[in-house]
Structure formats: structure tokens, C-alpha cells
Amino acid sequence: xxxxxxxxxxxxTATGQRVTLRCSPRSGDLSVYWYQQSLxxxxxxxxxxxxxxxxxxxxxxxxxxxxxxxxxxxxxxLSSLELGDSALYFCASSVDTTGELFFxxxxxxxxx
Amino acid sequence: xxxxxxxxxxxxxxxxxxxxxxxxxxxxxxxYFIWYKQESGKGPQFIIDIRSNxxxxxxxxxxxxxxxxxxxxxxxxxxxxxxxxxxxFCAERGGGYQKVxxxxxxxxQVIP
Numbered sequence: 001x002x003x004x005x006x007x008x009x010x011x012x013t014a015t016g017q018r019v020t021l022r023c024s025p026r027s028g029d030l031s032v033y034w035y036q037q038s039l040x041x042x043x044x045x046x047x048x049x050x051x052x053x054x055x056x057x058x059x060x061x062x063x064x065x066x067x068x069x070x071x072x073x074x075x076x077x078l079s080s081l082e083l084g085d086s087a088l089y090f091c092a093s094s095v096d097t098t099g100e101l102f103f104x105x106x107x108x109x110x111x112x
Numbered sequence: 113x114x115x116x117x118x119x120x121x122x123x124x125x126x127x128x129x130x131x132x133x134x135x136x137x138x139x140x141x142x143x144y145f146i147w148y149k150q151e152s153g154k155g156p157q158f159i160i161d162i163r164s165n166x167x168x169x170x171x172x173x174x175x176x177x178x179x180x181x182x183x184x185x186x187x188x189x190x191x192x193x194x195x196x197x198x199x200x201f202c203a204e205r206g207g208g209y210q211k212v213x214x215x216x217x218x219x220x221q222v223i224p
Contacts, residue, residue, distance in 0.1 A: 002155065033212065043156070043201060043214035056211035090155055098205075100146070101212060103155030 003027065004104035006091050012110045018079040021107045025072055025093030031055070032074040033094075033101060034066055038087035049074060050097050081111045120199060122219040131189040133218045135202030140183065142204035146212070147176060147187045150199045156214075159187070159200075189220075197222045 003026035013019055025032050034046040045058035049068035060066075063081075068074045078085060088108050092101040125131045137145070143164040148156035162169045162176045162185075169176050175188040185202050202215040 002157070004155075035214070042216045045211050045213055048211055058211060058213075092155075098144070100158050100161065101156075103148075103157070105153075105155050 002102040002104060004091055004093050004102050006089075006104035006107050008107055009105065010108045010110075012112060013081060014112055015081055015083060017081050017111075018077065019081065019109065021076040021078070021089050021091075021109075023074045023076070023091030023093075023104060025074070025091075026102055029093035029095050029102070030072065031094045031097050031099075032068050032072070033092040034060075034074070034076050035090040035092065036087050037090060037106070038084075043090070046076070048097075055097060078109070081109075083111050085109065086111045120217050120219045122221060124221045124223060125192050126223050127192060127194060129192055131187075131192045131196070131220060133187045133189075133200050133202075133220065135185040135187075135215045135218075137183050137185060137202065137204045137215070139204060139206045139213070140180075142206050144205040145176070145178060145185050146203045146205075147174075147185075148201045148203060148214075149196075150201065150217070152198075156201060192220075192222050194222045194224055196220060 005024040007022045030051045033048045036044045046060040048056040052068050063079050066076045088106040090106045092103045146161040147159040150156045160171045173190045177186045199217045201217045205212050
């Protein structure tokens with residue numbers, strides 16, 4: 001158990017809908033990262049937060065947004081969902097911006 | 113949980129043999145490299161890391177080698193066991209941006 005909690009574990013929804021994925025980092029970790037893992041893309045970096053502030057951005061679509069709250073949990077919002085958004089979404093946390101990343105078990109999103 | 117059916121290169125090794133998994137990285141400014149193991153249905157798990165001022169680092173049964181000249185990273189697993197069967201990812205942290213970028217991954221299959 002990495003100490004990173006992600007909910008929900010599985011989510012099935014329809015195209016055009018909006019979903020929110022939630023991540024609770026390990027106790028004491030200030031940095032949160034979001035990754036997307038799909039069939040032909042491997043692990044794609046989406047976005048990173050440190051202590052509530054956005055620190056780095058990857059290939060995150062405009063339909064996606066994220067934030068880190070004062071209690072350090074983070075949410076990834078996916079809107080206007082398309083079939084191609086079906087993937088595993090991982091959250092990871094680290095103590096700061098230079099430490100080892102600890103990953104959660106992922107949220108499996110299926111868009112029908 | 114479910115595994116992501118990635119189209120990955122596969123390395124098959126006999127139980128007890130040594131495994132070598134290779135990775136080419138792209139960013140010459142990367143200053144930190146990590147190997148992760150991902151078992152089916154789970155999030156990536158940290159194995160070993162190395163900073164750019166080193167060329168070799170050893171852990172328990174694992175060794176990481178870094179060749180900055182050709183931007184190449186390798187993971188050596190000694191006396192490979194069935195429990196080592198997983199997908200292995202190399203990752204690099206780009207200097208100054210802190211985002212961690214993952215490689216495509218290699219599937220290791222251990223033949224009993």
C-alpha cells in the first residue's frame with residue numbers, strides 16, 4: 001500500500017458527460033501528479049501541483065482540469081468525455097518536487 | 113483490478129537468469145532517473161533511482177546503469193524470479209521543471 005488513495009476505482013459513463021477523480025496523497029506529501037495510462041500511450045504526464053499551486057503541465061487537454069485543495073487532496077475533472085478518454089488515471093504524490101513518486105492504484109474510466 | 117493491454121516490447125527470461133531492461137531517454141537536461149515496476153491491476157511501484165552525477169547504483173538484486181553520453185539507462189535484475197514478472201518503466205525528471213516523464217515500458221515475462 002503506497003498510502004495514496006484514489007476514488008473511484010472504476011467509473012463507467014457516456015460520451016459528453018463529466019466526471020471527477022479524487023486523490024488523497026500520502027500523509028505529509030505536498031506534491032501531487034496526475035498521469036493517464038491508455039492502450040497506445042503508456043503513462044502520459046498530465047499535471048503536477050505543489051502545495052496547492054500548479055507546478056508543471058504536460059499534455060493535458062483543455063477539457064480536463066485539476067486542482068489541489070488546502071488539505072492537499074487533488075481532483076481531476078474530465079468534461080465533454082470522448083471514447084478516447086477511456087484509460088487508467090493515476091495519481092502520485094511526493095514529499096516535495098524532487099522526491100520519489102508514490103502511485104495510487106488508479107481510477108479506471110470507461111466512456112461508452 | 114485490470115491491467116492495461118499495452119502493446120509493449122516483451123522480454124522473456126528463464127527463472128534464475130539475469131534480466132536486463134533497456135531504456136533510451138530524450139532530455140539531456142534530465143538530472144534524475146527512476147525505474148518503476150507495474151504489476152497487473154496496480155499502480156507503478158518505485159524500484160530504484162539514480163541521479164545524473166552517478167553512472168551506477170545498486171539495490172537488492174537490482175542495478176541501474178546510466179550512460180549520459182548516449183542517453184541510455186538500463187535495469188539489471190539478478191536471479192530473476194516469477195514475482196518479477198511485470199511491466200517496467202524508466203522515467204526521467206527534466207531539470208528545472210520537475211515533471212517526471214515515463215518511457216514506453218517493457219514487459220518482463222519470467223518462465224518458471
